[in-house]
Amino acid sequence: MIELQHIFKWYNVGGTKTFVLKDINLRIEQGEFISIMGPSGSGKSTLLHILGNLDTPDEGSYLFLEEDVYALKSRKRAELFQSRVGFVFQSYHLIDELTVYENIETPLIYKNISSSERRAIVGDMLDRFGIVGKKDLFPNQLSGGQQQIVGIARALAGSPNLILADEPTGNLNSQQGEDVMKLFKQLNEEGVTIVQVTHSEKNAEYGNRIINLLDGQLKKD
Amino acid sequence: MLENYLKIMYRNLWRYKAYSLLNILGLSIGLASTFLIFLWVQHERSYDQFHDKAAQTYRLTSGISKDFVAATTPPPIGQEMASKIPAIKDHLRLTHRVDHLFEHDGKKFEEKEGFYADSNFLSFFSFTVLKGDPSTALQNPDVILLTEKMANKYFGSTDVVGKTLIRDNKNPVTVSAVLANIPSNSHLQFDYILPISAIKDNDWKYPSQDWGNFIYYTYFQLDEQLTPTADALSKVTEEIMREYKTHTDGVIAKTQFKLQPLSDIHLHSQNFQVDVAVHGHYLYVNTLSLVGLFILIVACINFMNLSTARSARRAREVGLRKVVGADRKQLITQFLGESLLITSLSVIIALAIAILALPAFGGLIGKSISISLFSPEMAGYLVTIVIFTSLFSGSYPAIYLSSFKPLLVLKGILTSQRSGHRVFRNGLVVVQFVVSIFLLVGTIVIYKQLEFIKNRDNGFDRSNLLYVHMTGDIWGKQQTWKNALAENQLTSNFTITDALPSNLGSGTIDYWYEGKDPSSELVVPMMDVDADFISVFGMELLAGRTFSKLFTDSTSYMINESMAAVMGLSPEEAVGKPFAVWSKKGTIVGVVKDFNFKPVSQSVGPLMLQYNEWGGMAVIRTQPGKLEATLAAVEAVNTKLNPNYPFNYGFFDEELTRLYESEQRLSKLFALFAGLGIFISCLGLYGLSAFMAEQRFKEIGIRKVLGSSTIGIVTLLTKSFIGLLIVAIIVAIPISWYGAVQWLNGFAYRIEMGIWIATLASAIALIIALLTVGYESLKAALMNPTRSLRDD
Ligand SMILES: Nc1ncnc2c1ncn2[C@@H]1O[C@H](COP(=O)(O)OP(=O)(O)OP(=O)(O)O)[C@@H](O)[C@H]1O
């Protein structure tokens, strides 16, 4: 499904190149559940952003579903990723002016889904994460953990084939974290490919492969 | 989807309530102002267009020299030219405005708004006839055309064809037609029309064959086939002049005639002597159109500035929507739609404001105009504004923000580092303040010039002068009247004159003194005054004596200083010199110091005075504080001697003020709209500074925690605005200087454009702006720093 070849990413800081990703080569098959681990600042989020087409590397190529991503025009590229990827941000990134319900609904309104169907999907999500009571609240009325849950619900609402989750459990208590992991496991069994970044060994174990990043380089185990 | 967009729009507006209010209200007030201005401009430009043959109709004007052009022409010229020149298809003559007393059933009024006209009046012009047959209405000499207003005044109905009014207490006239009230955009304003055939041959208005007597307004209709190019028109006027020469000789034969298009009469009749009415001025219309445009620009800029600032806040939303699957087209639809909706809302509010303000505005401009919401022009104008403003303010978030990589937006790099839109926004602020300073300079200059006019030394004391025209029976009892006035010490200080020295039109070239160049084209006005003129007006005699009852002064003349200068003499030398007007030989007995007898736009020239033995009006200098008593005394005298005429009077001071009505109006309009312009600019500035402070909320908090003083923070926040204002001032001063000088050049007597005016305007703009920005900055500087650092 995913094939990264010789990916480099750097920033020019004070005239010198600081590498964030160095020669990353990575293959991810359909249906895998991958955990990316590594110390803070090692480039995990950057890698995930590149996978989700939220960011572009400075060098290297990316094949997504057999398509050479960087050879595509930006419009085509956006189309390729649009309905297939669900992204969970490390810092949630909910839309402040929309309620919990509406935030979860947003990906659906761009997908030509009828309003009754949308209601069903959002209702299902609220249910699954136990936040039915919070559906009319705005993000600033939620705790960090609750916001993270909504972010996950939003990513799942569009029923993507690929979930990219940046520390989805970082702000959750252990019970919640475990629930999310179980949910991911279940989705994975249903055929959804999952790539998560995590600092927790325990959560990493839910995946079937662990990738270690150190200073922007992959460390094979 | 639509619901989602509407909700987020509403919530954004609501969350930043004050900000949204500033935004919408600023645009609405600006739009409402421009609606009103453009309504007025449209009205001014629409004069006389309602006549069917407006495009072919011209008024014949005459000029002896460049400095002396008149709206009047000799009586025989119309008929003669229409018959001799093929390009002229029809002609129509009007007399000066006349004044008659009318009576019906005990209702008696003096009516000052009438004309005598040729019998084709109703076919020549297209005034709406309500009752009566237009083709025969002016056929007989004993008829009258009334407007709806006058018909109602006397008869309480418009269905009055065939009824009679008594004119001047003796002649019955029959109503032959009733016209709809004259549209306010007609240069001819009247209440009634009498036929020229009714004028008796001993009346000065009688249409004699005198080719040198310029007493009629003559209108022509040209051939429809004729394309009215400058060339074609000057061919027609050349033919007129060639023909005219065959009837006259001497200097008068050199009269230059011109065809003035009907639609130009209202706005392009600046220097005509003896014109039908107070006209508008194209310069004022242009100036105000410009002001209207400026306000529109300021308001739109303001709206765009505030909207783009607000949408920068929404950069995150744009980024997130892209992440979850929105494509650009959808984002563009959302944001353009949003700004379209807000703009439309503002336009609706603006219309409401305009409609509510219309009566007050009508009072200000001295005319009542109505908003025709459904006229194609209005619709076009509204749609243009909505599209322009919403495209401009909506395209920033729609096109600019949505083009970025979502990650950049989410990380906040866009708003903090991209400077492109900040430069753009600063540019807009500069433009806004340039416009505001321009308007301020305009306001100060107009105000100062009006003050100057008001306080100008007229050469006489303008206050406490009351005038009463001789009417009806008084003409036959002049001596008794004068004696009665002289007997009462309240009214005894009076003079008899033929005219007030406010706006003397007319004049003659038929005067003589020793050594006069026979080809001189200088037209000199003449006043007929009695012995007390100089003393009642408080003028200064430079040499010789005034007219006097003690002498036989029927062939004596007085002249003013300028006239003596024209003759090449000092005042002392002029006294005793032979002088003649209209071949009446006599001598100069006195020279008076120049006094004003023309509006400030024209310079005072030479003037001749002759002894008044025939009457006209009495000008009475009232004693301070005794105005009421004096009026009562004059009224008593008048009612006794002239019981059949209503008593009428006027104040000279008001007469002078009336000359500057359009300047006064311009001054008020300018002040109003300059104020609004600045107000709107400040709304924008306020919003923008609030926005900037908000953006630097965290920075300010941290700086405070680290020990920065309040003043330090205020300076930090206001610094950039001061720079912008300085740029605006540098740009605005030369532009407004140029504009002010242009405007002032329209006056023969004017103030000097001083650097202090520009400085004052800039200082006002600067202070208001600083107060606005300073307030927001101070608020930010005084906040509790923990508030900004708590989350994030
Ligand atoms: N705009 C930028 N300019 C310079 N360096 C940057 C920029 N953005 C990110 N970096 C650097 O890139 C490196 C990788 O960042 P990234 O967010 O991918 O780390 P991470 O592994 O997700 O860390 P964490 O576990 O703390 O989330 C960091 O060292 C950071 O300093």
Ligand SMILES: [Mg+2]
């Ligand atoms: Mg990270």
